[in-house]
Amino acid sequence: IKTTMRCPYALYLCTFIAIVNSASAAQILKSQNFGSVQPNQVPFNIDFTNTKNARLQSISVYYDQYVHGLEFTYTDNTVNSVGYKLGTKSTVSLVNKEIRIFRVKSGAWIDAIQFCFSATDCTQHFGSIGGGEIVEFNLNNLINQNYKIVALSGAYIEKYTADWTVNTLNILSVSYQLIDSTPKYCTISLTNMKDNEIFNHKTVIFNGEIITNDWQNTIRNIHVNNANSVNYANKIDTQWPVNIFNQFKVYSLLNFFFKETINQGAKCSLTINLVYEEDLTVEPVHLVMVVANDSKLVYDTEPGEVNNLESAKWKYRTMAWLWQAFTDDQIYKRNSNSGHRCFRLAETELINGEYYPKIHVLQTDMTTAQIQAKKSDLFGMCKKVVLNNPTKFIKPENLPLQFTCLFLDSHYIPNEDRVAGHDALGSGWNSDYNWGIFGSHLLYSHPQNLTEMKNKFNDIRPVNKKYTSDDGGNYRARVCNVGIGAFLHELGHSFGLHHNYGVMHRGFDNFNRAFYSVELSTNNVWTSLRTNVDDQYASWSKVDAEIMLPHHLFRLKNDPILDMVDKNIQLFTTSSNSFLLYANVGIRMLAFFSSDDAKYPHYLTYEPALKKVDVDMSTSTELMNYKINNKEIHLLVILKNGRMVEFGKIFSEVNNGLITADVFKTKRFGPVYENQVEFNVDFTVNNNTRLLTIGVYYDNYVHGLEFTYTDNTVRFFGYKIGNKGSFSLVNKELRVLRVQSGAWIDALQFCFSATDCTQQFGGTISGQWSGEFNLNIIGSSQFYKVSGLNGAFIEKYNPNWTVNTMSSITVLYKKV
Incomplete structure (x- = not known):
């Protein structure tokens, strides 16, 4: 008899390996010439490293409406100048910086130039950019990212014609060189993980950076070798990109194991121990898939693509894993003192000897046609199908049951450009049942497992609307972002989150940015054109994180046991703009929110939680602007036990408690x-x-x-x-x-x-x-x-x- 036991505790070793590259005497390449060749021009070529091996420290630009001259200063104080010292002088420091993008506007001569060190870190435009086209040389668009700019060449002219003195640069170009793999020392640092940290979920996002002993070194990939300390079997490997700032993100599923990759050149490494300890006393989020009583058990895809039930279940499961890793990462970024917290999934489905999140495939008493009807109540149907299966879902005492419903029988109707059998809704927080729903119409774009993540999140193929919905995006990667992120948005509502910022606004359009430090360019290679260290709106806001922290689904094993029923809170008006709140269980946060413009204009957090708080709204300019403009503001109170109490129209609530200036x-x-x-x-x-x-x-x-x-x-x-x-x-x-x-x-x-x-x-x-x-x-x-x-x-x-x-x-x- 073979018995497979569920292991609630496991220790994992994660090793990060980075290859360091440095400059060598590889072939020097040259960009196109920007500008116009003139018969009387004076050519120049300036190396970024001079004959004494001193490095370029700064570039100064002389300009007005045109670019007149350049001055190059090295670390040994040597100075080389070209052109004319006319107009304004501006200096660009290259200390700890590397030019990646060079932009030029030119006509008969050079009108303006700009240097960029990243997509978001650029100098001003030196010169006039009015009218005409700005062209650029961008190292980040090269297939091989191990190039750097090593020289600047060009020419300048005194006269454009015999009678017209201009004293300007007329041509510019850059030289660039591939760097080799000469060993260099480096250090890998994780910014969101510590050794022996405990997780109650299996998916995590590592954030880190690689620090080298030479600022010119560039690193483009990091390898992650993840091995169970007891069993090293069934390993696969992963490789993740590093952006031009040597920052990286890595997504890992802790019960997957990764073998070491053989690397060319030198490497630095970091090994970290992680503990996965599932706490079965914390209620899970249940994953429900709703199917019609005559369902064909397929979902929308293009012809030839797999779309069976098993594929749908794996895509749903992988999506939920991404939700978990994203949520843990975002909460930790907003409040690192809280530890790594996330909602739990019911990992009870045994597949090939391993336990995975259970997907409950539940059949309704509705037909496919009834589900796809325009007036079908999918939201109510989701709750009904769960209530009709009481043996599968046991509601905890004094706590709500939490679940999501994916409707497998959603279908895109091309000639109407609409999706039938789909709704995107979240329940809000209730004391009995909380849930979010979404359709299956975007599953075709989703990854089915970890190894498909890169391809799916960066799939630039256009959507074929003969067969599938684009849901506002014209290429598959955008659809993947929306499908995964918008469903999480609805789950967020069921946690008690309101429309505000990030995923609870439209941040899910760029959901991939939470998992990668760079993105793919149109030629399907990694580019640092956009660096995603700050997630670029693919985030939970600070208020979202603070709301979820005390939520009963986000409890950690050693959290104190609190009265989860007590939600009594008293509000006392103390002036026309102030009030006092009291809750015996403790108040952890106040969040003022606007339904009109989806914002939290003001919030207050209390650590430790307080039983009594005095609030003077007149101290917040943002709140008073809403009052002056007669806009509604609501107050959400988060108690220490995670219970939420909402005071609608807080200005009216306070005013209702005001009889005179001294009587309330x-x-x-x-x-x-x-x-x-x-x-x-x-x-x-x-x-x-x-x-x-x-x-x-x-x-x-x-x-x-x-x-x-x-x-x-x-x-x-x-x-x-x-x-x-x-x-x-x-x-x-x-x-x-x-x-x-x-x-x-x-x-x-x-x-x-x-x-x-x-x-x-x-x-x-x-x-x-x-x-x-x-x-x-x-x-x-x-x-x-x-x-x-x-x-x-x-x-x-x-x-x-x-x-x-x-x-x-x-x-x-x-x-x-």
Whole structure:
């Protein structure tokens, strides 16, 4: 009997190997001439290394509307000049920099030049660039990236005609040379990993850089040899590009093993130990594939491409792995103190002796035609098919079930240019079920495994719209980005994320940039034209990361156990632009967000979490601009236990709590009804008349309130039903009101201190009170006092149901 055991703990060794190259006497090549040949020109050639082996340190340009002259300064202070010293002089430093791109605008002579060290690091344009075409020589477009510019050649003229003196450069060109593999010393440094770090997921992105002892050295690839410390079998190798800044990214699946590659030339290496320790106590994100009851179990592809169910499952699985690595990398970048965190996948599907994320293929009671109908409710269908399989998905106690649904029977209709059977939606965060959905119409562009990543993320073939959807992109790599990233966007909504930046905006258009430090050029070679170290919008924002950090799906094994149910939070207005928040479990973050323009204009984080926070919105220029322009801003509160509470239209919320400059009111405890009868009671009528006692009429619910003043005035509201209880306010001040409410007010309790409370007036309380006003949270009695109560009563809950109960209550408080 052969038994395969699931291993929740494994130690992995990752070795990074980099080849270092340095300059040699290889053949020197020359670019085309930029400019026009003139009969009386004076030629020149300037090497970037002079006869004394001193290196070029800077280039100075003399220019106005044309380029008049150049001055070359070396590390031994030697200076070579060509042309004329006319106009403005600007100097470009080449210390620790290498010219990769040279741009020229020319006509009869040289109008302007520009030097670039990367796609985003360029000098100004020296000269005039108005009108005409700018041409360039770009080392990054060469198939072999191991070239560097070694000289600048050209010519200058004094006169364009016998009568026209111009004193300008008229021709420029560059010389470049291939460098060899002479051994050099280097150091590999990882910026987001430490030795023996623990992961509860199998996919990671390494970020790092290679530091050489010679700034002229260039490195173009890094090899990753990943081996299990116990079993070295079944190994494959990977090679990843390095950009011109010697920075790299590497994506690795920790249960894949990589053999060492034989490298030409010298190499430097770094070995790191990683620990994969799956925590089965953390709830996973379940991967669901929904199929029609008459499904053909295929998805859209061009003719001749594989599109069966097994292929779809592997593409879905690989997509989820990419989601994991991306999320862990982004959270770590936004808060490195948090450790490596990500949601877990249910790795329960046994394939060839290894466990992989389970893909639940679930059949609906709908036909393909019904799924593809324009008005089909795919979002509801996803939840329904999960609920119909209770044995496959066990909802955790007091926590939501999390899942994604991929609809296999999506289909692109070319003559309508639309996708049937597809929707891109996320549930938002709920207390019972959270999910995101997407169609299968872009699967054709996705990688099926790790080895297909480079080809799929950089597939520049055009989309054939006779058979497949382009979803806004005209080549396959863009479609791959959108398909994987947009589905993650919807999963993000189910985590509680709002539209703002990066993936939660349109950053998924460039999703590949999260995994590579460079991109492919149109001739299908790696280029440093765009360096992707900063992800170029393919990211979770800082706010996204802070929201996910305390989320129950992102827990680490040693995290403290918190009350995951408690989401009680109180908001107290303290001025027209300020408020106080209190949550017993602790407040970790406040995020103000706008639904209109998909932004988080302001956010506040608290480490460690605080039970009470004072917020003055007037200190934020961004928030006040929204208020001045009458734009809505909402507040999302992230509690320490990961629960989220949203206050819609926070300016209105605060304003609703403002009665005068010194008198405020709490939120309403209980619902609002059209037929309700409202009441309002001040505790102090004047300096001589004050509230003496409060009487409560109750049984299983609260039916009426009676207020007696020191001048014997009595005010009654509601219905005199049930028992009557009363309490005195002589020499006492009300500090706390506890409320149990549902369709109406079930119970009330009044407190004067932490230990001095009235009886409970009303029905049985199971667990916590549903709401509480506690004046002690805001400040001591010398600063604030309860000044009154208001609320409402209803006679009938509906035309046939008489209840005669209190339906809501609000506390008034004032500054003393």
